[in-house]
Every structure is written in C-alpha cells, then in structure tokens.
Amino acid sequence: MIETIVSFTDELLRSFRLVDAIDILLVSAFLYATLVWFKKTTSKGVLIGMAAMAVVYFVARGLDMYLTSLAFQASFAVLLFGLVVVFQEDLRRFLERVASLRKIRFDRKRIDHVDFDVLVESVFKMADTKKGALIVMKAKEPLSRHLNSGICLNGHFSAPLIFSIFDSSTPGHDGAVVIEGNQVKQFAVHLPISQNIEAVAGRGTRHSAALGLSERSDAMTIVVSEERGAVSIAEAGMLTPMPTAADLRQRLADFQTAVLPEEEEPVLHRILFENVQLKLLSVLIAIVAWYSLAYDSSTVQRTFAFPIVYRNVAKNLSIDERAPTECRVTLSGSDRDFRFLDPATIKITLDLSEATEGYQEIPLSEKNIRLPTNLKPYRIDPRTVRLMLQAGKREGQ
Template sequence: MIRNSIDILQDFLINVRIADVVDVALISVFLYLILNWLRQSASRQSIIGIVSLFALYVMARFSEMYLTELLIEGLFAVILIGIVVVFQSDIRRLFERIGNWSIFWKNSHAPFDNRTTNIITEAVAKMAENKTGALLVLKGKENIDRHIHGGIPLEGKISIPLLHSIFNPKAPGHDGAVILEGERIIRFGAHLPLSTKLEKLSGGGTRHAAALGLAEQCDALVVVVSEERGSISIARDGTLQRLESVNQLKGILNEFWETRYETKESPLTSWWQSRDLRTAAASVILAVIFWFAFAYQSETVYRTFSVPIEYRNLQSSNLVLQDSIPLEARLTLSGSDQAFRLFDQSQLVVSFNLTNYSRGEELVITESNVNLPSDLSLYEVSPRSLKVRAQRLKEYTIPIEIPTRGTLPGRLSLISIKPERDSMNVFAVDSTRQVPRSLLTEPVDLSSIEASTELPRNLVIPENIRLPDTTSRQIGVAIKVKAKEN
C-alpha cells in the first residue's frame, strides 16, 4: 500500500506543471476576492442558491446523472444573465476594488490629523445633545462620486462652527450629507442612495436609510445623528450600528483613519497583519478542489497522429534526395488528457538536419527529431527508421548560351550578343550523364530591339541541376547593333 501511495505521488509530481501551480494561484486570488465580496454582499441568500445549484451540477457530473447534468447545462446561460442582473452593483463594486487594489504601494489620500477626529466627535456630540439631524460621509479608498447626487461644492477646512451652520435646521442644505475627505469638506447638501434593507434600520428614518445605502455600495464610513432620538449611529461595510457613547465614536474614527489613511505598510503587509487567513485558506482549498475536479487527469492517454517529415539543409550539404522519400510518419504520443487539450497538432513536425548526413545512413525518428511539448512523450513511431537515397553533388562549370527569336528591324544589323559572364558554376549528381553542355537563358526577342542595350534574362535550370545558394538565376545580356549602310 505504501508502494502504491509512492507511485501515485510520483505520478502526480510528473503530471503537475509550473503552469498548473500558477493556475491554482490565480484561481485562489479570484476566489479570495469573491469570498470577501460574499461576506459583505446584501444578496447572500441568492448566492447560496446558485452555489447549491453548482454543487448539484458537480454531483450529477461525477455520478453520471446525464439528464440532470444536461438540464443544468442548458440553464447556465439563463443563470449567468440572472447573476449579472441581480448582482450588477456588487459586480461593479468588485471590479472597482480590483482597479483600486495595489499590492506593493499604498494609495495617497488627503492629509489629516487628530484634530479632525476631535472636531467631528465634539460637533456630533453637541448635535446629538440638541437633537439636530446630521449625516457625515468619510471617504475611504473607493470612489464614491457615482453614488452621490446633487450637493454644493465647498472645499473648505472642517471646523465645529462650519458643521453646526451646515446642519442648522434653517439652513437649506441641512437635510443632505456632508462629504469629508481628510480634513476638508468637499461637498454638502449631497443626496445618498437609500437602502432597501429596512430590517437593518432598527427604527431609523431616511438619514439612516441613506447612510446604510452608501455603506452597502462602497467602503465609506457614514456618521448619523437622529433628530428624533438624539442617538449616534455609524454605517460601514453594509451594516448600521448604534453607538453607546461619544468615546466609542472617537475610537471608530481613529480606527477608520488608521486603516484608510495612516497605514505605512503596503496592502500586502496590511493583509498579512489583518490575519484574514481563514478566507485565504478556504480560497486555496477550493481552487485545489476545482483543479482536481476539472483539470487534473492522472491516467495516461495515447493518441496517434500523422506527422509531416521535413529534410533541412540539403543544399548546404550538397545532397540531393532521389526517388520517393517518406513524407509522413505515424506518431503515437502519451500524456495526460489535459496536456492533449493544450496541444496544437498543426505545429507537430518530424525534422532531420542533413548537414552532416553520410550516404547510406539510416534516419531514425526519436524525440530529439520531434518538437514535442514537455508534458507529452513519444510512445511509438511507424516507421521508426527511414532509408533515404541521397547522392552527393559535384560542381561543374557550364558555358552560358543565349537563344534568340525573331529578326532585327531591316535598318539594323547585329554586332554581338553576349551574357555578362561566359559560364556558370552549378551542382549536379556525381554519377549523372545528363549534365547539359550549356545553360540557356530565356530567349531574346530581336524584333523588339531598336538600339544597343542590355537586358536582364533568367537562366533556364534543368531539374537535375542546382545553382549555389548565393547565385542568382538572373544575368545581364549585352546586345550591340548598328545601322546598315545604304
């Protein structure tokens, strides 16, 4: 049994690639973001229903309940559209958080000091004592502009008199919210989105619904003073909490400043110090389960392909292949099903480099001749070895002749017609008896000649003749004519 366990472990290590590790890591990060979102999502019950349906699909697939699997697969498109409709605001917020997420640096925010906390605490305490309704929004890291409507820009430094004047019941903007960024009031009289979760309001009014509505949409901290009861509440992370004392508010504000603004560590360090390891561990475990369920294949799969054979560097080796040569081979490859899914058959080729080939030598197909990916192996080849008839080429020097057609115009007579070079070095099979006595160019049409000129012409190369690699087929032909005497 121990031996079998060792074999299974070895097989697992052989089949696991670096890409698989990266794959699991990326899915773990994605699941970590999703799980954090679910913890704060206002639509948690719907998510549980979708997860249950997905679990049913997995069970149906592995239990071979084909009808159930087929039905759920048919519903996937409808479910996907439903998810987008139901969770559109949550999905948008998730992507905004990803856009704002920087791993190795901290985001810059407006400056502040402890006086800001003291000013807010003292002003809120006084308004609670006088039962003056108030709504203060402290911006977090996320952009809240799309959630805020109306209001009047201020860009003023926060102070107790300024807050009391804004929330004075006789002031025109007292029913709206004050938007704070650091120690500055950037807007007042703003309108916030109202929450539909009435069960979370605990008897609160419109201000509490507005505070909770914004806290459900972003990471801002909202302070509410009730004008009916004179109570102080805070809304954050989709929850509404009634405070027992002003000192509790001061502690929450200091914690908010430290978390959102003052931290000097990178988000990665802050995450580690927050010790949110249970969510991270759950994400990794789920990613590994998904990988084993849908990606990892332990059994070895064998597949056969017809693969083209290429012969390279024939010219540099002065070889010529004669008669019929094998152009394809049948290769049986072994590997995991996952490796075959990622494999592009069109790129597979058997390649032989004939630079140092000796006449009569057998060409053997091995893994070194096949461009296989690292996760596939060569299991069987047909044929294993190739017998190729190859002959060495010998160099010959052959004169060049220029054929003509037609005749010169009657007023002209031909003096000479010469190629730019008298002969050409060519290669031919050493034992051939068909080496031509001369190389011909394309014919020159004399009827088109009006004066002495030089024309380019291509050489006509027989099939058993090969030009050197650096030699052009085109040569110049000099034609000299003169006018006839009367």
Template sequence: MNIQTIVTLFDWRSLIDIPILSFIVFLFYTTLRSSGSWRIGLGIIVALLFYLVARFIRLPGVEWIFNNVSNIALIALIVIFQPEIRKIFERAASAFKVKKLLKESSGFINEITKAAFVLAGRRWGAIIVIPGKDDVANKINGGIIINAEISVPLIMSIFDPHSPGHDGAILVENGKIVGFGYRLPLSSSEKLDYQFGTRHHASLGLSEMCDALIITVSEERGTVSIFHSGSYMQVDNEEKLESEIKSHLQNLSFLFPVSSKQRSRSIRLAEAFLSLVVGCCIWLAIAINASQVIHRTYTIPLQYNLPSKMVIIGEKPQTVRISVSGSASEIESIQPYELKAFIDLTNTSPGEHLVNLQQKNFNVPDGVHITDIEPPQIKLVLHTMEQRDIEIKPQLVGSLPPGYEITSIDVSPSKIPILYTTDLENPENIYLTTTPIYINTIQQSVKLSTKIVAPQGVYPLDSTNWPDVTVMIYIHQK
C-alpha cells in the same frame, strides 16, 4: 476519479496556488458580506461542492451539465457580481497606495463628533460621509463644492432645516468639508427596519457600495448612527464616535473591508479557514478538469534533414497525420501551426530505407502522448549527388516570319552548377533548357526572362529553386 488520482494532482506548485486562491476567496467573501450578497456566493460554493462530489463518484449526467455550462456560467457570474468585482479591484489598486494621514486629525474629528451630537440634540437630520480607500465620486450625485475648514457652526448651518442643502450629505476629506448637498444611493437590502427613513437607507446604500464611514443623525429619534461596509450601529456618546472615526482613518490602507461591528478573533479565524477550504475545492475542481484526458488529431508538415550531396528519389510524403492524447491543459496549449514532423537522415547511407515514425520525430509538448501515426512508416530511396557546371540551352519553338533570321542568342547565365544523381546514364551529356520560347511572331531583337527546365535527377546546387534565365535574341532582316 479516486483518492490516489487526486493525490497525484498535488505538487510543490499547489503550495503556492492554493493560498493565492484562498486569499482571493477571502477577499471576495468579505466584499460579498459587506454588500449583503453573501447568499449568492454560498449558492455557488454549494454548486461547486456538488460538482466535486459528482466527479468523485462519476455521475456522467451531472458532469456533462457542469462541463457544458461552465463557460456560460462564468460570464453570467461576472455580470452578476460586476459591482463586487469592481470593488475588489478598486481596493487592490489602492491597497498599496500610501495615503497621507493628517498629523493633527484630533481637531476636525472633535468638531465632527461635537456637531453630530449637537444636531442630534436639536433633532436636525444630517449625513456626514468620510471616504475610505474606495472612490465615492462616482457613487454620489449633486453637491456644491466649498472646500471649507471643518467647524461646528459651519456643519450646523449646512444642516439647519431652513438651509437649502440640509437634506443632502456633506463630504469630508483630508480634514476639510469638500462640499454639501450630495445625494446618496438608496439601499435595496432589507437590513433596516421599517421605522428608518430615507436618510438611513441612503447611508446604508453608500456603505454597501464602498468602504466610506457614514455618520447619520436621525431627526425623528435624535440618535447618531454610523454605517460602514453594509452594517450599522448606534453611537451613544462622543467618545465612541471619535474612536470609530479614528479607527476608520487608521484602516485606510487595509485591503479588506473593515466592518464597524468588531468581529471576534474566533469568527475571523473560522472565516479564514473556510476560505482555505473553498480555495482547496476550487483548486481541486480546476486541477481535475485540467487533468481530464482528451484526444485530438492533427495533420502536420513533414520535414527531411538530408546529408550533403544526397537527394530523395521517388515518392516523398509531405504531411503526416497524428492522434494525440493528454490533459486538457496540455492539449489546449498546442498551437497546430507550430507542430512539425522531422526525419533526420544526415547519417544515412544511399539506398532504400524504411523509416519508422516515433514520438521523438514530432515537436509535441511534454505530457502529450502520440497514440497513432498515419503513415507509421515511410519508404525512402536516397541517392548520392555529383556536382558539375552544365550549359543552359534556349528552347526555341517555331520559326521566324519570312525575311528575318537570328544572328545570335545570348543566355545569361550560360552555365550554372548543378547536382545530379549518380545513377543517371551519360551524365556528361546532360544539359538544362529554358521554358519554351515561341518565335513565330518575333520581328526584332528581344530580351526575355525565362525559367529553367531540368531533366529528372538534376537539382540546383544552392537552393530548392532554379534561378531565372535571361535570353537575348538578336534578329536581322534579310
């Protein structure tokens, strides 16, 4: 694989393909970053770059390993990144969903911010969950539904240490408290220091699984923190908390996870550029693999297009074997049962002909080259045909039992139109017979259905098969 070969892989479709792959990479990266699994993604990128280098400098051992484990590795990655992939599809499904923002959101936001800092002042622990685009119903457990208006007294009563539901979280959606006493999943990451308790680990765990904003009040330190997209920050005043809640609500329809930590413009541009580079590498790996030349052999049926009133005499091959080569994508697109070979003899005169089989005789896809044809030539003998109506005679075998005789025989049809080759001797004397009819045991009139037996050089007019013939034999007892 050299630079010139790589350049030939690019065309106008690449301008569409690479940006789409880069967008998917960026979406996957932001999801991994928010869930803390970015190191695994980095390892995959390193392996991909290693594969490209191996292909470029032609390391057959490394290429063999990558080519043979790639399918298994793909399944393994789907299993490993199942939560992240699910999260991407959830966001994609909801990216264009129009969410109705509350016209007067300042009221309940103000109630939440006030309640959070009152709770912090009293050192009452609390967790307040404000969902984003991702569904949180399948990520939290328990809970008691109340669908109540948001107010400071209600929040205070829920998180009162003497309240039975104070250890759980409240769920806020559409300007109301949906319920309280919810249990959140604990985080398995090591982002939090040892001094943080279960309440903070649960808040981080939910933020790693979805894009909800989780407001957490510490009963030990009397502080307010917010968790979002796998990260957290401490909030020192009501104004800052209110700003974070408003920002969260405004980003409900954004496709990418939004971190509570503002990232600089240069970092976001660097992440987008790296996603473009990785997207190019992925596209290049796929394009190189798809352009790899492979070989296959197929045995396919052979069809003949003959002129009117002309037939092939003698040997007529029914199949032909071809060897083909092409890119992996082109070869894999071939459906063997769809392959056919055609020999067009419509403008051929009677006599002996030697037909050379070429690529144009086969319906292989563009980009697939035929490297070998067996047999490469076919010898055919064509004869012209004449038409006439000839009689069908019943072929009776044996004799009737003693005391019985045949009074008459009706054959239906009695004559049919046929085609016969002009080289037949005495064509006026040709006729058709039925298959043998054994009459040794017949003692009464009988109606039989038989087939036609034709002499060599005689063919049906309208089809490749002869019609059935009905023979009525009338028997009389002497």
C-alpha cells in the same frame, strides 16, 4: 491498504508538475477573493445555494451519473448570466476596489485624518440643537458613481465650516458632505436611497440615504436626526445608534484604523496569517477541484499527421519532389495533456545542412519534434525519411 496509498502517492508525485502547483495557487487566490467578497455581501443565501449545487455536481460526476452531470453542464451558462445580474453591483464594486489598491498603497502615508475630537463635538452640538446633518467619511473605495449633484469644496475640515454648511438657512444643508482625509471634498451631495424599508422604518430620508451608501461602498456615514436630535452611523449596510460622544469617537477610531492603519503588517505576515481559515478552505477546494477535474493518472495514445519541414538545404541542391511531406506520430500522455495540444503548431524539423548530393536516409527521433511538456512520442511512422538531393537551384531562387 498501505500499499495502495503508497502506490497512489508515488503516481501522484511522478505526474505532479510545477505548473500544477501554480494552477492550484491561482485558483486558491481566486476562491479566497470570492469567499471574502461573499462574506461581505448581503446575498449569502445565494452562496449557500451555489455551494450545494457544486457538491451535487461533483458527487454526480464522481458516481458517473451522466444525465445529472449533463444537466448541470448545460445550465452553467444560464447560471453564470444569473450571477452577473444578481451581483452586478457587487462585481462592479469589487473591480473598483481592485483598481484602487495601487493608489491606496502609495498614498497611505500621505493621508491625514480629521480631528476626531472636533468632529465628535460638532456632531453632538448639532444633535443638541436638532440640526440635521449627513457626514460621509470616505474609506478605500471610490464614491463618485454613487454621488449625485454636489458642489466641490476641497476645504480644510473645521467646526465653523461644518456648522455653516448645515445651517438651515443655506441651500446645501439638506445634502451630505464628503470628507476624505482632513478635507471636505464636497457638500450638498445626494446619496443613493436604501431599499431596505425595514431597517429605515420610522426614520427620515437622511437615514435612508446614509444606509443606501453603506450598502454600496465601504464608507461610513454619520447621521444627525433633525426630528429627534439623535446620532447614528451607517456602515456595512447597518444603522447603529451612537448614544454618547465616546461611542462615536471609538467607532471613528476603529474606522480610521481599518482604512489607514498606523503600522501596516508585513506583506508576508498578512499572506500567511490573515483570514487563515478562509485561505485553508480555498486551498482545500482548489486541490479537490484539481484532483477531480484535472488529474488523470491513466496514459492514452493519440496519433497525428505532422508536416515535415526541411531546413538548411545547400543552395546548389534541391529536394526531389517525391520526398515525404508528413509523418504519422503517436503521442503518449494523460488526457489533460492533450487538452491544450494544438496539432497545427507541431512540425517535424529536419536539418539538411550536412547532407550532400544523392540518396539520403535520415532517422527521425524525439529531437526532431518540439512537443509540450509530458507528451512523448510513442511511435513514429516512418522512422526513417528517404529522399534524393539533386544538383541545381531550388525553385524561387
């Protein structure tokens, strides 16, 4: 048993390449991003179903269940199309988030936030007078595609400005205001309506709009009910009542810390210790997938006919037309090394810069063939190229 393990480890270490490590790391990063994304999405049941199907596929492949493996491979394209349809909103949101990362990184220190005390006091004053309000706090993700209508303002946040916007006598009081940093960017904005009827049961349009935006972005929306005078927040697809000013102030502080932390952790620390369990799971899945799909310790040989290219022939010499134009080469390597081989790009190059007039015998070796890593010549036929160099200019000169 121990000898088998030692032999397997030795074989694995000898065939393992630097590019294999990079391959595993890249797949791990992709898997980690996918797991984080699914963790935040509302369609977790789909992830469980996909994981179950993947387990069945790998088991079928490992046990050489040909029909089951073939059925899964044939359905992959349909499955991929279905995933794009089901998660089209989440995919678009994910891509927008990636596109905005660079901007967030460079703008992080220049963004100020609103005065939370003024905001909380204004919200609960409106709640006491049953003045409806909808206040969107922008986070990291762009909101433009989720917002309809709206009037650009770009005004500094203040209590009088908020009170005037949500005054029932003004045309824009039924819409939402969008706050970014310490600026009121827009007012009279229409938000997407949530389809979660159960979550908004017994509540008005403002709550449905706030929940709808939270389902499509990482923004937090404060809702003041005009009928009940209650304060709620919508965040991450959930509506949460805020019974006291202290509760709202704490949620705003938590939200601000998540969006714009005062002291950002070092990059290396975040890479190593943030979401450690998900990262370890991603690496484990990538290693298992690499071993199942990419690793192959067996060596195979395949034969190809490669063209011979003669270079650096003296100007006063020409090659006799009977000179060989191709050579059969048997290459040795693992099956995965042959997957990325394009035979059309391989040539056998002979340097004739030192050749003189007359009969020539030029031995062929590995040096004459530029091959991908881990592919070695097993047999070269013929081993020696025989040709005649004749005096006289070559054609075309």
